[in-house]
Amino acid sequence: MSAVSGLQIPQEMADAMLAQARAEYPNEACGVIIGREGKAERLKPMFNAAASPTFYEFDPKDLLALYREVDDNDEEIIVIYHSHTETEAYPSRTDISYASEPGAHYVLVSTREEIAPATEFRSYRIINSVVTEEPVEFIR
Amino acid sequence: MSATVEVRIPTILRPFTKEQKLVSATGADLAAVIADLEAQYPGLADRLLENGVLRRFINVYINDEDVRFIGSLTAQLKSGDSITILPAVAGG
Numbered sequence: 225m226s227a228v229s230g231l232q233i234p235q236e237m238a239d240a241m242l243a244q245a246r247a248e249y250p251n252e253a254c255g256v257i258i259g260r261e262g263k264a265e266r267l268k269p270m271f272n273a274a275a276s277p278t279f280y281e282f283d284p285k286d287l288l289a290l291y292r293e294v295d296d297n298d299e300e301i302i303v304i305y306h307s308h309t310e311t312e313a314y315p316s317r318t319d320i321s322y323a324s325e326p327g328a329h330y331v332l333v334s335t336r337e338e339i340a341p342a343t344e345f346r347s348y349r350i351i352n353s354v355v356t357e358e359p360v361e362f363i364r
Numbered sequence: 365m366s367a368t369v370e371v372r373i374p375t376i377l378r379p380f381t382k383e384q385k386l387v388s389a390t391g392a393d394l395a396a397v398i399a400d401l402e403a404q405y406p407g408l409a410d411r412l413l414e415n416g417v418l419r420r421f422i423n424v425y426i427n428d429e430d431v432r433f434i435g436s437l438t439a440q441l442k443s444g445d446s447i448t449i450l451p452a453v454a455g456g
Binding site: 270274278279280281287291316317319326 | 374428430432450454
């Protein structure tokens with residue numbers, strides 16, 4: 225996995241993620257960014273099979289297809305993202321308990337309206353239930 | 365009849381398999397394969413099962429099929445089948 229600390233993400237991917245989160249409101253939106261050698265290359269929105277304002281889950285069939293695709297292309301999942309609809313962009317207890325990709329950046333975006341969008345995009349490592357926030361650099 | 369199958373291990377469980385991504389196991393059904401995996405890699409079964417059933421947030425596939433639709437632990441196996449284990453990507 226990448227030795228670079230923090231997440232570097234193209235601005236347009238971050239914008240697309242926030243737009244998806246707003247479009248799927250009031251349900252949580254989710255997806256991944258796929259790339260190589262730690263570099264974010266393509267955004268892949270995923271269907272939230274839970275269709276819930278408080279929960280997200282990739283559809284199991286989509287999940288298998290995703291991992292096959294990534295494996296076949298010698299790629300990796302760089303970012304796993306989802307939205308929080310009414311709470312801050314910080315991992316919930318369930319986010320922490322289900323986090324199972326120690327190499328991925330877990331990105332949270334929040335669609336709650338009272339906070340400016342710039343403060344609503346945050347990234348974390350979640351390893352063995354330990355959450356570590358990391359800096360995010362938006363690349364233009 | 366016992367079948368020999370290959371099992372794809374997700375990153376999070378590779379500490380149990382000496383970091384191997386692909387391992388081999390035998391068994392006539394999924395329960396038997398998990399028992400064989402546990403014999404080879406102690407501790408692995410507990411990460412897959414809870415109270416004797418597959419954990420809610422662990423997905424297991426035989427070839428392209430989610431085992432929940434083909435009998436879960438009683439899903440039958442034949443030699444050459446490919447099992448993939450993937451933790452759910454989920455949260456709140």
